[in-house]
Amino acid sequence: MSLQSVEERVVRFKTDYGLLREEIGKVVVGQDDIVEGVIIGLVTGGHVLLEGVPGLGKTLLVRSLADALHLNFSRIQFTPDLMPADVVGTMVIVPDKDGAKSFEFQPGPIFANIVLADEVNRATPKTQSAMLEAMQEGSVTVGKNTRSLGRPFFVLATQNPLEMEGTYPLPEAQLDRFLFKLRVPFPDRAALHTILDRTTTFETPEVQPVLTAEQVESMRHLALDVPVARHVQDYAIRVVQGTHPTYEDAPKVTTRYVRYGSSPRGAQALILAAKVRALLDGRFNVAVDDIRHVLKPALRHRIILNFEGEAEGVAQDDVLDEIMGAVREGR
Numbered sequence: 584m585s586l587q588s589v590e591e592r593v594v595r596f597k598t599d600y601g602l603l604r605e606e607i608g609k610v611v612v613g614q615d616d617i618v619e620g621v622i623i624g625l626v627t628g629g630h631v632l633l634e635g636v637p638g639l640g641k642t643l644l645v646r647s648l649a650d651a652l653h654l655n656f657s658r659i660q661f662t663p664d665l666m667p668a669d670v671v672g673t674m675v676i677v678p679d680k681d682g683a684k685s686f687e688f689q690p691g692p693i694f695a696n697i698v699l700a701d702e703v704n705r706a707t708p709k710t711q712s713a714m715l716e717a718m719q720e721g722s723v724t725v726g727k728n729t730r731s732l733g734r735p736f737f738v739l740a741t742q743n744p745l746e747m748e749g750t751y752p753l754p755e756a757q758l759d760r761f762l763f764k765l766r767v768p769f770p771d772r773a774a775l776h777t778i779l780d781r782t783t784t785f786e787t788p789e790v791q792p793v794l795t796a797e798q799v800e801s802m803r804h805l806a807l808d809v810p811v812a813r814h815v816q817d818y819a820i821r822v823v824q825g826t827h828p829t830y831e832d833a834p835k836v837t838t839r840y841v842r843y844g845s846s847p848r849g850a851q852a853l854i855l856a857a858k859v860r861a862l863l864d865g866r867f868n869v870a871v872d873d874i875r876h877v878l879k880p881a882l883r884h885r886i887i888l889n890f891e892g893e894a895e896g897v898a899q900d901d902v903l904d905e906i907m908g909a910v911r912e913g914r
Contacts, residue, residue: 589867592805596862599802600626602793606651609788611644612781613774619863620765620880621648621739626802627855629762630718630738632703632753632884639767641741645699648739650790652799654696655733661706667713671723688725693717696733696796700740704750711757714738718760735799755843755887762852763877764884809858811869818912819853819874825906826886834909836902840892845885852881871912879903 600622607618617633621644624631633641642658649656659670672691678684692698693714703711717723718738722731740761743750758764770778781788824830826844828837837844857873864873883899892902 593862593865593867596802596805597865599794599798600863603648603651606790606793607644607647609790610647610781611640612777613770614640614644614767617644617765617767620763621645623856623859623877624739624762625735625737625799626806626859627762628735628737628803629852629855630740630760632758632761632764633739633741633767634744634764635741635767636744636769639769641767642699642701645697645739645741647790649697649699651793652697653792653795654735654799656697656699657692657695658699658701659692660701661703661710663705663707665706665710667710670710670713671717672725674726688728688730690730691723693723694730694732696735696737698736698738700738702743703740704742704753706751708751708754711751711753714740715757715760718757735796735803758884759846759848761884762856763880765880806855806858806862809861809867809869811854811858814912815857815869815871815874816854818871818910819850819857821910822853822874822878822906823847823850823882825910826882826902834906836905840888840895840897840902841886842889842892843887845882849882849885853877856881875907878907 603622604618611618621631621633623629625648633644635641646656646658659665668691670691671693672689674686675689676684677687700714703714717732717736721734721736722729724730742753821832823845825833825837826841826849827833828841828844830837830844853874854869856877857869860873860876861867861869879900882903886899886902888897888899888902
């Protein structure tokens, strides 16, 4: 690509991102970091897990994103009695005009471009695991047949904090399929005023579709083209290694409080998300600060604390802060 072509594509990327974010902002008040994280997940082709207590607008954010895109959308409300077939679909008996009967596949709600898995940790582990193949391979297997899902395919899952009643912790293998885990904070006073002004009157803002599937795919292709210098990639690798207590240069906080560290998917998430961050800043190259910016949402759900860490109430974010302080940038 020529320099002019690159600059034009970067400008177009920022313009498309701005349109999408502005449209979502019509109904989602504040939560700038959360909105940015969700869009980064969409562009990278990853999946995003939103965690927060009920009533913070997690479902509204996902619906707004779907409304702002010319894409198919489906919602799955996860409950303890939800079965895997309710997610991926099942074979049903269908009679023809002559009375003969045959099996026909009835697709489940997973067959959409954007899938909202609402309160995913209220379903049993058996049903949660039904999402694994879809999230990793972009396909589902029912019976002996494997069926591909559409592109783009983006899962946005919401979950309540594990301390709440009726929740089941997501398996580590499924958590690892999420590019980001975003914690939705309680809005501040100014945001609450805006929320009340918008939701307690007859006038309700409406989100209009502003981007197509082709535009989203174009943004994704540009993000994948962003080059990463070797020393920046090495920084991401050393951070991921620093989450492992068996690593020879692991910080003290890791050896004391961590049982298992991030998988290689954590390093992939860091690089992919950092590429999008660079584009949002108008750059066609990744800096170490881009890695630092996305480090917590990319790794917090990939660190498993040991008994001492859980007993002392250590947070994964605190561990990552100390790892960032211990791992220096180098060339």
